[in-house]
Amino acid sequence: MHELSVTQALLKTVLDAAHQAGARRVRTVHVVVGALTGIVDDSVQFYFDLLSQGTLAEDARLCFQREPARGSCQRCGHTFAVTPPLTPMCPACGSSQLQVTGGTSFYVRSIEVEDDED
Amino acid sequence: MTRTREIPVVQAILSANEQVAEENRRTLARHQVFAVNVMASPGAGKTSLILATARHLPANVRLGVVEGDVASRIDAETIAAAGIPVVQVNTGGACHLDAPMIRSALTHLPLETVDLLFVENVGNLICPAEFALGTHLNVVVASVPEGHDKPYKYPGVFTRSHAVVLNKADMIDVFAFDLDAFRRGVAMVNPHAPVFVLSCKTDMGVPEWVRWLLAQKEAVHPSTTP
Numbered sequence: 166m167h168e169l170s171v172t173q174a175l176l177k178t179v180l181d182a183a184h185q186a187g188a189r190r191v192r193t194v195h196v197v198v199g200a201l202t203g204i205v206d207d208s209v210q211f212y213f214d215l216l217s218q219g220t221l222a223e224d225a226r227l228c229f230q231r232e233p234a235r236g237s238c239q240r241c242g243h244t245f246a247v248t249p250p251l252t253p254m255c256p257a258c259g260s261s262q263l264q265v266t267g268g269t270s271f272y273v274r275s276i277e278v279e280d281d282e283d
Numbered sequence: 284m285t286r287t288r289e290i291p292v293v294q295a296i297l298s299a300n301e302q303v304a305e306e307n308r309r310t311l312a313r314h315q316v317f318a319v320n321v322m323a324s325p326g327a328g329k330t331s332l333i334l335a336t337a338r339h340l341p342a343n344v345r346l347g348v349v350e351g352d353v354a355s356r357i358d359a360e361t362i363a364a365a366g367i368p369v370v371q372v373n374t375g376g377a378c379h380l381d382a383p384m385i386r387s388a389l390t391h392l393p394l395e396t397v398d399l400l401f402v403e404n405v406g407n408l409i410c411p412a413e414f415a416l417g418t419h420l421n422v423v424v425a426s427v428p429e430g431h432d433k434p435y436k437y438p439g440v441f442t443r444s445h446a447v448v449l450n451k452a453d454m455i456d457v458f459a460f461d462l463d464a465f466r467r468g469v470a471m472v473n474p475h476a477p478v479f480v481l482s483c484k485t486d487m488g489v490p491e492w493v494r495w496l497l498a499q500k501e502a503v504h505p506s507t508t509p
Contacts, residue, residue: 167377167378167379167409167410167413167414169377170377170379170381171296171297171413174296174297174299174300175296177299178292178294178296178298179292182290182292182294183290186290188290189285190285192287196296201438201439201442201472202413202439203409203410203412203413203437203439204413234438236471249435249436249437249438249439250432250435250436251434251435251436251438251468251471251472252435253435253464253467253468261467262467263467263471264471264474265438265442265471265472269439269442269443271295271296271297271413272292272293272294272295272296273292273293273294273296274291274292274293275289275290275291275292275293276289276290276292277287277288277289277290278287278288278289278290279285279286279287280285280286280287280288281285
């Protein structure tokens with residue numbers, strides 16, 4: 166449900182970068198989203214299509230790159246990718262002594278833009 | 284003819300919010316206010332925790348509250364009835380508070396007479412975690428009836444919290460709540476966060492929570508002895 170305000174912030178980030186680069190049109194936006202952020206890709210694209218109308222980023226495609234969160238077992242050392250709901254036990258040895266790190270990123274990695282050819 | 288090119292950006296999407304959060308940090312520092320962002324599902328006991336804390340605070344620590352809610356004033360009225368200065372922020376449907384809302388709320392509080400400020404976020408375990416407010420601490424309140432799986436299902440908010448409060452602990456047996464599983468879930472995503480098992484109804488565990496909270500406050504803004 167916070168995708169609306171998140172998308173407003175995303176669009177502003179994109180438009181600022183596009184203006185700064187003197188671009189005519191934004192074609193693609195590469196976004197990195199951590200697995201633990203609870204941000205829903207489809208919902209962000211939905212709001213982006215609405216909010217970007219009449220801007221340089223109208224019709225731009227959002228390309229989401231999921232940043233996984235990593236689980237690591239404190240007993241056997243096994244590491245594995247995790248998404249919520251988190252597993253309470255190590256898939257390798259069954260230990261419940263797990264550490265989860267990463268998966269909290271949320272940033273624009275790059276934008277692909279069009280320029281006028283002079 | 285057009286040509287396309289890729290421009291590296293690498294900018295946090297919520298950086299505008301983060302800038303205002305930084306502004307809020309400076310405002311709070313200027314007035315020597317220690318601020319705590321309280322996050323939880325609806326009904327976990329955010330307002331109850333604030334009121335229970337108020338009952339156990341020493342007289343020289345003056346409390347203030349920012350009440351975030353989608354629409355109503357019910358919680359703000361409860362806080363005001365306890366004689367605590369309170370500002371209501373209605374988010375108008377938004378599911379979380381953000382830093383600009385807090386910046387505006389701070390202008391409506393008598394900050395010079397507040398030592399400890401609670402910001403009660405909108406009842407939601409997902410969205411509030413993404414938005415820094417400029418508070419010194421994030422605290423997540425879980426409650427026994429919600430079940431012990433909350434850290435596993437909503438790891439984001441537990442990851443971003445400095446402390447975890449488990450409220451309604453007087454009901455642990457009634458709900459067959461697995462406290463060990465809950466603690467392991469918290470430790471998995473946030474091994475350094477203390478877990479306070481308490482009941483705002485019976486006050487069990489509340490003094491320990493308040494002692495910890497005051498120690499955090501003292502580390503930032505030492506109180507002047509009256």
